[in-house]
Amino acid sequence: MSKLELRRIHHGFTSKKQRVPVLTDISLHVNDGEFVSIIGPSGSGKSTLFHIIGGLITPSSGEVWLDDANVTGSKGLISYMPQQPALFPWRSIEANVALSQEVAGQSRAAALEKAREWLPKVGLGGYENELPHVLSGGMQQRVSFLRALLSPQEVMCLDEPFGSLDALTRQAMQSWLLNIWEQNKRSILFVTHSIEEALFLSDRIYVLSNKPAQVIEELVVPFERPRQEKVMTQPEFHELRQHIQSLLRQEMMS
Ligand SMILES: Nc1ncnc2c1ncn2[C@@H]1O[C@H](COP(=O)(O)OP(=O)(O)OP(=O)(O)O)[C@@H](O)[C@H]1O
Ligand SMILES: [Mg+2]
CATH class of the missing domain: 3.40.50.300 (P-loop containing nucleotide triphosphate hydrolases)
Incomplete structure (x- = not known):
């Protein structure tokens, strides 16, 4: 704490x-x-x-x-969620969510697994491998939110x-x-x-x-x-x- x-x-x-x-x-x-x-x-x-x-x-x-x-x-x-989603356009949704955990020292495989586990909980199941531009503004915001939430x-x-x-x-x-x-x-x-x-x-x-x-x-x-x-x-x-x-x-x- x-x-x-x-x-x-x-x-x-x-x-x-x-x-x-x-x-x-x-x-x-x-x-x-x-x-x-x-x-x-x-x-x-x-x-x-x-x-x-x-x-x-x-x-x-x-x-x-x-x-x-x-x-x-x-x-x-x-852990910080900016006002603009600030997703990396070349990284998949799951890789964007995993990023904050990887930066904090988590292995990529474990970070991706956690991202896949949590994406459906914010209504983004099925979008794991899409790129950010495919998502609406509100969906991108939820990706950014999840990234902050899973940051340790x-x-x-x-x-x-x-x-x-x-x-x-x-x-x-x-x-x-x-x-x-x-x-x-x-x-x-x-x-x-x-x-x-x-x-x-x-x-x-x-x-x-x-x-x-x-x-x-x-x-x-x-x-x-x-x-x-x-x-x-x-x-x-x-x-x-x-x-x-x-x-x-x-x-x-x-
Ligand atoms: N890098 C910068 N250079 C110059 N002025 C800036 C910069 N960043 C913010 N400002 C100015 O500082 C003020 C506060 O901006 P800020 O984005 O912190 O407001 P905010 O309270 O978050 O507004 P909102 O509720 O609309 O998001 C604004 O007048 C803005 O133009
Ligand atoms: Mg603001």
């Missing part, structure tokens, strides 16, 4: 010689085995934050800690993993993810635009402001585990949804 912690992250990009601040003083954490979501306006800096956690970008200032180690700028320590690191960062799915498939994938997570409780940091999705899945939610993003609220989600879909019909679910919606609406107006 692992704990992820971001300490006072600031970041900006330089565009046409001007520095554009994107993240302002972001501190957040994901405890051992906790499911935490980030919700915030489009363009606020969520994916940038994930690139920083994954070590793809070094922040202007601030630190990323994994348990007792400062891992700022280090790659390969977390204990902290998993998922950047809008179900954004391209239709409502029914999305709900099925949410319940499926919850089920898997409840069995082995990895630490998950999850970006979503859906307030319902965040409330249904998470232990805690961070709400971010517009760019340059800062944390405007941290909410504890009070619903019991294992969580059932019927939680969405509770008055408290509705109240929390309204609350987050009004926070985000204020950001849109500002």
Whole structure:
């Protein structure tokens, strides 16, 4: 089990010689085995934050800690699903799924076997040997999701993993993810635009402001585990949804 912690992250990009601040003083954490979501306006800096956690970008200032180690700028320590599926077009679907395990030191044969075992569980049985271009956007997203899921690191960062799915498939994938997570409780940091999705899945939610993003609220989600879909019909679910919606609406107006 692992704990992820971001300490006072600031970041900006330089565009046409001007520095554009994107993240302002972001501190957040994901405890051992906790499911935490980030919700915030489009363009606020969520994916940038994930690139920083994954070590793809070094922040202007601030630190990323994994348990007792400062891992700022280090790659390969977390399992990461990017917002765009980023599949290798020349690798078959099963080889794409196997990749994260191979990179982590698993033998190719074992990694492929695991990929073949799991692909049918996300509705992709029969596509094992196809190339990514044969798949729809939502199917590619599930391949990318599975790649992150089977990657062995204990902290998993998922950047809008179900954004391209239709409502029914999305709900099925949410319940499926919850089920898997409840069995082995990895630490998950999850970006979503859906307030319902965040409330249904998470232990805690961070709400971010517009760019340059800062944390405007941290909410504890009070619903019991294992969580059932019927939680969405509770008055408290509705109240929390309204609350987050009004926070985000204020950001849109500002
Ligand atoms: N490499 C880059 N160079 C310059 N600006 C960038 C770069 N990457 C991101 N940005 C800018 O940083 C801001 C935040 O982008 P980011 O992708 O992190 O937002 P986001 O919160 O993930 O948005 P969305 O919800 O739409 O995915 C945007 O204004 C974007 O244009
Ligand atoms: Mg993004």
